[in-house]
Amino acid sequence: MQEETGDMDRPVEPGHFSASEARLDKHIAGLCIVDFPVAVVLPAGGSGERTGLLTPKQFCTFLNRPLISYTIQTFERVPWIQSIVVVVAKESLDLMMDIIHRFHHRKVLVVHGGSTRHRSIFNGVRALSEGEDGTARVKPKVVIIHDAVRPFVEEDFLHKITMAAKEQGAAGAIRPLVSTVIATTLEGYLDHSLERTKYRASEMPQGFIYDVIYQAYQRCSASDFEFGTECLHLALQYCGTNAKLIEGPPTLWKVTYKRDLAAAESIVKETLSQSACVITGGSAQATELANALQRSMGALDMEVDVISDLIGDNAKSLSKEWNFIQVSVNNYWLSEVGEMLSALEVADRALLHPVVIIWVYLNVSNDDSSASEAMGGEPAAMMEIATGAKLGNILLYGIQLHHSKEATLWGRSVERVAQMSCALIRDRSPALTGQLLQA
Amino acid sequence: MQEETGDMDRPVEPGHFSASEARLDKHIAGLCIVDFPVAVVLPAGGSGERTGLLTPKQFCTFLNRPLISYTIQTFERVPWIQSIVVVVAKESLDLMMDIIHRFHHRKVLVVHGGSTRHRSIFNGVRALSEGEDGTARVKPKVVIIHDAVRPFVEEDFLHKITMAAKEQGAAGAIRPLVSTVIATTLEGYLDHSLERTKYRASEMPQGFIYDVIYQAYQRCSASDFEFGTECLHLALQYCGTNAKLIEGPPTLWKVTYKRDLAAAESIVKETLSQSACVITGGSAQATELANALQRSMGALDMEVDVISDLIGDNAKSLSKEWNFIQVSVNNYWLSEVGEMLSALEVADRALLHPVVIIWVYLNVSNDDSSASEAMGGEPAAMMEIATGAKLGNILLYGIQLHHSKEATLWGRSVERVAQMSCALIRDRSPALTGQLLQA
Numbered sequence: 001m002q003e004e005t006g007d008m009d010r011p012v013e014p015g016h017f018s019a020s021e022a023r024l025d026k027h028i029a030g031l032c033i034v035d036f037p038v039a040v041v042l043p044a045g046g047s048g049e050r051t052g053l054l055t056p057k058q059f060c061t062f063l064n065r066p067l068i069s070y071t072i073q074t075f076e077r078v079p080w081i082q083s084i085v086v087v088v089a090k091e092s093l094d095l096m097m098d099i100i101h102r103f104h105h106r107k108v109l110v111v112h113g114g115s116t117r118h119r120s121i122f123n124g125v126r127a128l129s130e131g132e133d134g135t136a137r138v139k140p141k142v143v144i145i146h147d148a149v150r151p152f153v154e155e156d157f158l159h160k161i162t163m164a165a166k167e168q169g170a171a172g173a174i175r176p177l178v179s180t181v182i183a184t185t186l187e188g189y190l191d192h193s194l195e196r197t198k199y200r201a202s203e204m205p206q207g208f209i210y211d212v213i214y215q216a217y218q219r220c221s222a223s224d225f226e227f228g229t230e231c232l233h234l235a236l237q238y239c240g241t242n243a244k245l246i247e248g249p250p251t252l253w254k255v256t257y258k259r260d261l262a263a264a265e266s267i268v269k270e271t272l273s274q275s276a277c278v279i280t281g282g283s284a285q286a287t288e289l290a291n292a293l294q295r296s297m298g299a300l301d302m303e304v305d306v307i308s309d310l311i312g313d314n315a316k317s318l319s320k321e322w323n324f325i326q327v328s329v330n331n332y333w334l335s336e337v338g339e340m341l342s343a344l345e346v347a348d349r350a351l352l353h354p355v356v357i358i359w360v361y362l363n364v365s366n367d368d369s370s371a372s373e374a375m376g377g378e379p380a381a382m383m384e385i386a387t388g389a390k391l392g393n394i395l396l397y398g399i400q401l402h403h404s405k406e407a408t409l410w411g412r413s414v415e416r417v418a419q420m421s422c423a424l425i426r427d428r429s430p431a432l433t434g435q436l437l438q439a
Numbered sequence: 440m441q442e443e444t445g446d447m448d449r450p451v452e453p454g455h456f457s458a459s460e461a462r463l464d465k466h467i468a469g470l471c472i473v474d475f476p477v478a479v480v481l482p483a484g485g486s487g488e489r490t491g492l493l494t495p496k497q498f499c500t501f502l503n504r505p506l507i508s509y510t511i512q513t514f515e516r517v518p519w520i521q522s523i524v525v526v527v528a529k530e531s532l533d534l535m536m537d538i539i540h541r542f543h544h545r546k547v548l549v550v551h552g553g554s555t556r557h558r559s560i561f562n563g564v565r566a567l568s569e570g571e572d573g574t575a576r577v578k579p580k581v582v583i584i585h586d587a588v589r590p591f592v593e594e595d596f597l598h599k600i601t602m603a604a605k606e607q608g609a610a611g612a613i614r615p616l617v618s619t620v621i622a623t624t625l626e627g628y629l630d631h632s633l634e635r636t637k638y639r640a641s642e643m644p645q646g647f648i649y650d651v652i653y654q655a656y657q658r659c660s661a662s663d664f665e666f667g668t669e670c671l672h673l674a675l676q677y678c679g680t681n682a683k684l685i686e687g688p689p690t691l692w693k694v695t696y697k698r699d700l701a702a703a704e705s706i707v708k709e710t711l712s713q714s715a716c717v718i719t720g721g722s723a724q725a726t727e728l729a730n731a732l733q734r735s736m737g738a739l740d741m742e743v744d745v746i747s748d749l750i751g752d753n754a755k756s757l758s759k760e761w762n763f764i765q766v767s768v769n770n771y772w773l774s775e776v777g778e779m780l781s782a783l784e785v786a787d788r789a790l791l792h793p794v795v796i797i798w799v800y801l802n803v804s805n806d807d808s809s810a811s812e813a814m815g816g817e818p819a820a821m822m823e824i825a826t827g828a829k830l831g832n833i834l835l836y837g838i839q840l841h842h843s844k845e846a847t848l849w850g851r852s853v854e855r856v857a858q859m860s861c862a863l864i865r866d867r868s869p870a871l872t873g874q875l876l877q878a
């Protein structure tokens with residue numbers, strides 16, 4: 001059984017992926033040129049017993065999205081990759097289809113896994129050249145095999161593997177060994193240790209000329225299917241293809257334990273928290289605050305853009321930024337934040353990552369009027385809007401500060417707004433949305 | 440040069456470490472019995488270029504404490520370990536001494552590292568039997584060698600390594616290989632892959648009879664000192680000692696990359712967030728809220744104890760818990776929270792980990808009086824106390840809720856208090872202390 005979610009045999013147009021998405025990689029998508037068809041097979045049938053979690057690790061969720069969706073996204077934003085075959089266990093099929101629909105993944109074909117890793121990979125490889133009913137498909141020139149649980153592979157490395165595979169027939173990522181490798185005696189004693197410099201850890205991705213990996217699987221034995229672990233080895237043994245080995249970056253690491261999920265989450269959060277955009281509304285007081293925030297948040301390693309509104313050219317920020325700070329000096333905050341929310345929803349901006357909006361209410365009057373009065377004495381309104389926004393993956397927080405004429409007090413308040421804003425943006429805590437904090 | 444911070448030749452009394460500290464391990468300290476002297480050498484001279492950070496990774500900080508202090512603490516709370524020799528590069532000596540003083544580490548001796556890992560370890564080993572001036576010290580029977588960047592080793596595993604070392608002369612931790620190990624040709628092609636089942640990754644800790652490791656270092660060559668990586672190998676080659684290999688848990692993993700620091704932080708945060716203690720003050724309304732919180736936070740995987748005060752037997756909570764929720768239904772919150780702060784400070788409770796206090800103000804009146812009025816119209820007072828507490832590593836947050844007679848509204852408020860409390864406890868965000876949140 002196969003279910004398609006995209007037209008897999010037709011090349012997808014380059015530039016299909018927005019520049020904003022590409023920013024999540026260190027490299028802008030589409031800079032590498034590949035003029036032959038490339039497909040990916042992602043075995044995702046593992047049970048994940050090593051994470052210590054009930055859910056297989058590829059389906060574990062952080063920032064509201066399962067790990068496998070991050071990995072799929074990584075390949076989807078590479079314009080020269082035409083299709084992605086995800087191989088899942090029968091019992092995960094519905095879950096996988098749901099993920100694909102929910103996060104609008106295109107280019108993806110889902111097939112059933114086999115009883116071992118090699119059988120699953122072969123199912124995925126075969127699905128690229130023949131349909132379920134046996135009809136022929138236009139097979140790719142090169143197929144990349146990757147793990148669903150290595151979400152951070154970068155386009156330039158995929159390009160290296162793909163080009164080397166096309167030239168040599170096969171190519172694979174390697175990494176230096178982290179620990180000394182030792183051979184043990186049957187009784188559990190040290191036999192000898194390997195010389196670390198002569199060996200490498202074999203990692204993913206690996207790339208193959210389609211016919212090489214297909215033939216290797218057709219020729220290999222039942223025992224290879226059962227106990228083999230290394231695709232490169234099958235290509236060597238059954239097709240005489242010596243794989244080119246390429247040293248990959250540490251980001252190729254595999255999410256194996258529960259702690260790795262925390263590490264993956266921290267990497268995504270850090271990437272989302274590199275910059276923020278302050279919208280002033282144009283008033284002098286708001287602009288003064290925004291400029292001060294730019295300095296203070298800059299010192300906390302967050303790059304801040306200051307703009308007066310989201311009209312015209314400035315509207316680009318909506319499809320570029322993950323974090324917005326809206327400064328209000330009057331009572332009409334609801335309309336400003338409401339407009340931003342609508343614009344983000346129309347752009348489907350928060351589909352893949354939660355977007356943060358911080359509403360900063362600057363109280364410039366001398367009396368004791370507060371933000372809750374500015375909101376018509378109804379802090380519940382803020383909570384209500386935030387609750388609605390959260391359903392759309394937008395996290396709304398509020399910060400209130402008084403405009404003090406005393407420089408030290410003012411400086412301290414601005415510093416606090418900067419610190420809280422950075423913390424809210426980095427933590428992305430859903431439980432604290434709708435709160436109005438005091439600076 | 441050597442600097443001592445404890446009396447390293449005298450056994451430390453068992454029970455020296457509080458039960459609360461032991462709770463951070465999965466095992467209660469002191470359950471294993473060892474009737475011979477054991478010492479630890481922690482090489483910590485690495486430059487940490489792989490983390491991508493300027494600070495060597497053993498000195499990188501999370502939750503206000505450097506990684507190496509977590510590792511030292513792990514050994515310090517094992518009663519049968521007498522002394523810990525930390526070997527640091529000359530330029531890190533002042534930093535190391537500062538860490539030892541700041542976090543009240545005892546049992547620690549700091550020595551200078553050599554130009555390679557083996558030279559550093561030998562310096563540490565030698566310092567256990569001879570003082571800087573050449574005077575003899577009472578050497579331990581067994582020495583454990585560990586990495587400063589593996590903070591989560593557990594007592595029962597240290598016990599296994601120690602006992603096996605005493606019996607066999609040497610013992611080391613092993614783990615299954617995560618990746619296939621391959622041999623490469625000089626030209627960068629696949630030569631062959633190793634059969635994964637026959638090999639293991641050699642990890643730390645390793646244990647040795649003191650004389651074995653000492654002699655191995657005395658006999659080994661300059662080339663061993665320069666290029667060798669494996670202490671077990673030296674013991675085999677120069678003392679004929681075949682090390683016993685023991686499979687260790689995944690927690691032995693080594694903090695290598697920046698993402699590993701995030702993983703380590705998440706492990707510590709999770710351990711600190713397993714339970715909380717609600718103090719009601721005894722009133723019926725506060726008790727009702729506390730019981731509701733117990734249920735709701737229980738559903739969010741946080742175990743909640745409800746007590747009426749911190750007097751008598753209940754005072755034990757102060758040295759057992761990392762998280763407190765103080766419920767107030769009147770105006771005297773300052774005194775309640777203030778007393779708790781003093782008690783925690785007296786007990787030096789927040790020395791090693793930040794303690795969270797959440798003050799929950801339950802407004803039971805029908806009028807619109809709020810927590811800020813309860814605080815004498817001065818929310819700044821809360822911020823001031825929180826700012827002071829933060830200097831002592833205590834994180835104070837406030838949550839305000841109205842006691843609604845309408846069951847649905849009340850249920851929703853309680854649910855929100857539970858969610859926010861769990862989030863505040865798990866995030867431990869210093870930037871948000873002093874805030875009064877609305878439930």
